[in-house]
Structures are given as structure tokens and as C-alpha cells.
Amino acid sequence: MEKLLIINPGSTSTKIAVYEGLTRKFSENISHPLEELKSFPSIIDQTEYRTHVITDCLERAGAPLSAMDGIIGIGGLLKSVDSGVYRVNDAMLADLRSHTYGEHAANLGAVIADTLAKNLGKPAYIADPITVDEMQPLARISGHPLLPRYGRTHTLNHKRVARTVAEELGKPYEQCRLVVAHLGGGISIAAHAEGRIIDSTTSRSEGTFSMDRSGQLNCWELAKLCFSGKYEKQQVLKMLNGEGGVSAYLGTKDFRDVEARRNEGDATASAIFEALAYQVSKEIAAMTAVLSGQVDAIVLTGGIANSRAFVNLVTDRISYLAPIVLKPGEEEMDSLAYYLHGVLTGAIAPKEY
Structure with missing residues (x-):
């Protein structure tokens, strides 16, 4: 062996x-x-x-x-x-x-x-x-030709759990239509079809925020902030990736800490917890549109998928779209x-x- x-x-x-x-x-x-x-x-x-x-x-x-x-x-x-x-x-x-x-x-x-x-x-x-980067050509078109979209996901875990779920469904991965949400320190949500990740968002550049990444922001306000004279380039980049997202609001990059503070009655932690679930749900729903609503399963994976409270908030919003499969942790x-x-x-x- x-x-x-x-x-x-x-x-x-x-x-x-x-x-x-x-x-x-x-x-x-x-x-x-x-x-x-x-x-x-x-x-x-x-x-x-x-x-x-x-x-x-x-x-x-x-x-x-x-x-x-x-x-x-x-x-x-x-x-x-x-x-x-x-x-x-x-x-x-x-x-x-x-x-x-x-x-x-x-x-x-x-x-x-x-x-x-x-x-x-x-x-x-x-x-x-x-x-x-397996993004389909149509998905690469953004709001400006100088800033095309590109594919970035937690590919290793995405592909692994997608193949596992396909096997459980009794179909080859190449014949499945799946939405996979990797929920960890970084978050990436993607549409899988014909064995490829045809569209995706990741919190480093767009989509939902995550533990230390800002995700999609108001680009008009961001441009004004960049030229306000208050911040250097590296400071702005840190706001987007490293010091944004949950950490910017709560000063922690540990999701377990956020959930514990929510359970203790911290109103701000509760709001951020629920806002994250809201944005994840919204991005998942968008990816089902990429697949024209023909979705074999929605897969929730990554460390945050271990939180029953978080998963419940997400499934309450998206359970009507397709069967939901939990694959917590990373593989x-x-x-x-x-x-x-x-x-x-x-x-x-x-x-x-």
C-alpha cells in the first residue's frame, strides 16, 4: 500500500x-x-x-x-x-x-x-x-472592463465535499449541479456544474464578509475613502483583507467567540452573527440562479457549519431552494x-x- x-x-x-x-x-x-x-x-x-x-x-x-x-x-x-x-x-x-x-x-x-x-x-x-479559476465567460463580465471578475474559492475543500455529496446522491460529480458554501475564516460560495466551478464569490474581494475580510463594499464610498487622504494604501488593503469583516466590528477572528458573546446577550455580536448568516443566505440564493434553479443540493461546509444556531439561520432562509447537506469542517x-x-x-x- x-x-x-x-x-x-x-x-x-x-x-x-x-x-x-x-x-x-x-x-x-x-x-x-x-x-x-x-x-x-x-x-x-x-x-x-x-x-x-x-x-x-x-x-x-x-x-x-x-x-x-x-x-x-x-x-x-x-x-x-x-x-x-x-x-x-x-x-x-x-x-x-x-x-x-x-x-x-x-x-x-x-x-x-x-x-x-x-x-x-x-x-x-x-x-x-x-x-x-474555472469561471464561465459570462460570469467574468463586471461593471467595468478594467476590473473583470475571476474565480477564487477554497477549491480543495469545495471539490472534495462536492464529490462526496455527488457519490451520496448516486451521480458522478460531473453530472451534479451543486451550490457549495465554504464557511470558515474566509468564505467562498460557488456554483458547480459539469464538474467545474462556473461562478463564485469569495470574501477577499466580493460577496459576503467573513471573519477578517470585508467582502463586497459600497464601491462609491470606498473610492472616496481611498482618496480622502486619511489612509495609506496598505491600511486600506488591510481593511479589505486581514482587519475587515467580523474583526472590524468585534475585535475577534474566532467565530466561536462571536457565538459565545451572542449567547451571553451581547447585542452587537448578535447583530453581526445574524448579518453574516443573512449575507451567506443571499449569496447562496444568487448561485442557485446561476444554475437556473436546477440544483441537486446546497452544501454547507467549513468550520462555521459546526454551529447549529448559524446553520439554522441560513436554512430558514434557503431551505425552499434545494435539499441542504451539512459537511462541517474541512477535508x-x-x-x-x-x-x-x-x-x-x-x-x-x-x-x-
């Missing part, structure tokens, strides 16, 4: 898992002290440090690197690509190391996987990076294992970046 190493770097931690086939045998969420991370000039400079931590963790777990048959990492900020699994190559590494499309902890996924795989004399892979590690197992068994052909 093939042994698979899965690597998923986050801002202050690195998740790793070892699978035998599609069965998870070991997993660890390795925390990195902020004091240590601050010593690196950029995220990509953490490569050697995190690689060493991973190999040490594997040794302690009795799953040494030398026993691995394949390695895959989460994909980072790359050029727009189709969904699928990609072999890590020099062009990809160059884009990630130079931050061509932006700096993000996920950029370390391919770089660390490649570093470890070279020690084994094997190729490394990534799958469904966050820059997967990114399982999704990466699915892709790598497919490559190693010959069921999936890797693509070139």
Missing part, C-alpha cells in the same frame, strides 16, 4: 499527515512560535526551518521520510489554473519563491514538498491551488491524499504548470 505524505502550511502552523492508500494513519498540526517566525524576512524564507520540523516530527512518529512513496503539498498563489493535480516544476517554484502572485503561507506547500521529494529522488505535487488533507493516490496508482494524470 502506497505511503503518502501530505503537507499543508498555515500562517503559524503546518499540518502534516501520512496515509496508506486513502486511509489516514498519522496526522499532526505542528505549531510554530511567533517569536521564531518573526526572525524570517519573508514567508518563503521559512522553508528550511519548517522542512526540518516536519522531518523531525515524522521520525518521532515512526514514519520516516525514507518510507514515503509520494509527497504532495497544498498549492499557493500561482497563475490561474484549472482544477487538478500539478507536478511541481521550476516555473512553479520560481513564481512561489519570488511572490509573483502574492505572498501566502500556502506558497510553502510546493516548495517544502519539492525539497523533501528531491531527497527521495521523486517528483512532488500540488493540487487545486487557491488560484483555480483538505483527504482531498490532497485523493489526488496523490490517484497519481501514484495511474488513475489521475498530473498536469504541467
Whole structure:
């Protein structure tokens, strides 16, 4: 049975898992002290440090690197690509190391996987990076030609839960019409049809706000704010991504804290909690229109989907549209294992970046 190493770097931690086939045998969420991370000039400079931590963790777990048959990492900020699994190559590494499309902890996924795989004399892979863009041409047209729309979702989790729900429905994913709402620190809501994400919104740029992202704002007022002389460019960008959304109202990025404050009678927390459910419901309904109302299921996934109170507020508004399926939590590690197992068994052909 093939042994698979899965690597998923986050801002202050690195998740790793070892699978035998599609069965998870070991997993660890390795925390990195902020004091240590601050010593690196950029995220990509953490490569050697995190690689060493991973190999040490594997040794302690009795799953040494030398026993691995394949390695895959989460994909980072790359050029727009189709969904699928990609072999890590020099062009990809160059884009990630130079931050061509932006700096993000996920950029370390391919770089660390490649570093470890070279020690084994094997190729490394990534799958469904966050820059997967399958948006249909009609959906790309925005209110101005200089600012076209583009697809950005939590693709790994979207595709994984969509395939799972399709299997439960007894249909191939390619024949299903689904609306998937990933509800986490970031929120992305998408219409899936014919095996592709044909339209989507993400709180980094449009759609509902999320825990630290502002989502769609009044562009007229935003333009006036930008040229008011009160804010620098980086301050405005932080308002949109990092210090917007729930955190701007309540000073927390933890949804559990918001719910606890609501339960304690905090009126502001309750209003934000309910406003978030309202906006999520509205975006889901919009995606059912993209599918002309022919929807096999609406899927709620991500960490916020663990909140029964939040789910109830959403389902009260949208239950008339289609059957609702709950898939709380995230399945990114399982999704990466699915892709790598497919490559190693010959069921999936890797693509070139």
C-alpha cells in the first residue's frame, strides 16, 4: 500500500499527515512560535526551518521520510489554473519563491514538498491551488472592463465535499449541479456544474464578509475613502483583507467567540452573527440562479457549519431552494491524499504548470 505524505502550511502552523492508500494513519498540526517566525524576512524564507520540523516530527512518529512513496503539498498563489493535480516544476517554484502572485503561507506547500521529494529522488505535487479559476465567460463580465471578475474559492475543500455529496446522491460529480458554501475564516460560495466551478464569490474581494475580510463594499464610498487622504494604501488593503469583516466590528477572528458573546446577550455580536448568516443566505440564493434553479443540493461546509444556531439561520432562509447537506469542517488533507493516490496508482494524470 502506497505511503503518502501530505503537507499543508498555515500562517503559524503546518499540518502534516501520512496515509496508506486513502486511509489516514498519522496526522499532526505542528505549531510554530511567533517569536521564531518573526526572525524570517519573508514567508518563503521559512522553508528550511519548517522542512526540518516536519522531518523531525515524522521520525518521532515512526514514519520516516525514507518510507514515503509520494509527497504532495497544498498549492499557493500561482497563475490561474484549472482544477487538478500539478507536478511541481521550476516555473512553479520560481513564481512561489519570488511572490509573483502574492505572498501566502500556502506558497510553502510546493516548495517544502519539492525539497523533501528531491531527497527521495521523486517528483512532488500540488493540487487545486487557491488560484483555480474555472469561471464561465459570462460570469467574468463586471461593471467595468478594467476590473473583470475571476474565480477564487477554497477549491480543495469545495471539490472534495462536492464529490462526496455527488457519490451520496448516486451521480458522478460531473453530472451534479451543486451550490457549495465554504464557511470558515474566509468564505467562498460557488456554483458547480459539469464538474467545474462556473461562478463564485469569495470574501477577499466580493460577496459576503467573513471573519477578517470585508467582502463586497459600497464601491462609491470606498473610492472616496481611498482618496480622502486619511489612509495609506496598505491600511486600506488591510481593511479589505486581514482587519475587515467580523474583526472590524468585534475585535475577534474566532467565530466561536462571536457565538459565545451572542449567547451571553451581547447585542452587537448578535447583530453581526445574524448579518453574516443573512449575507451567506443571499449569496447562496444568487448561485442557485446561476444554475437556473436546477440544483441537486446546497452544501454547507467549513468550520462555521459546526454551529447549529448559524446553520439554522441560513436554512430558514434557503431551505425552499434545494435539499441542504451539512459537511462541517474541512477535508483538505483527504482531498490532497485523493489526488496523490490517484497519481501514484495511474488513475489521475498530473498536469504541467
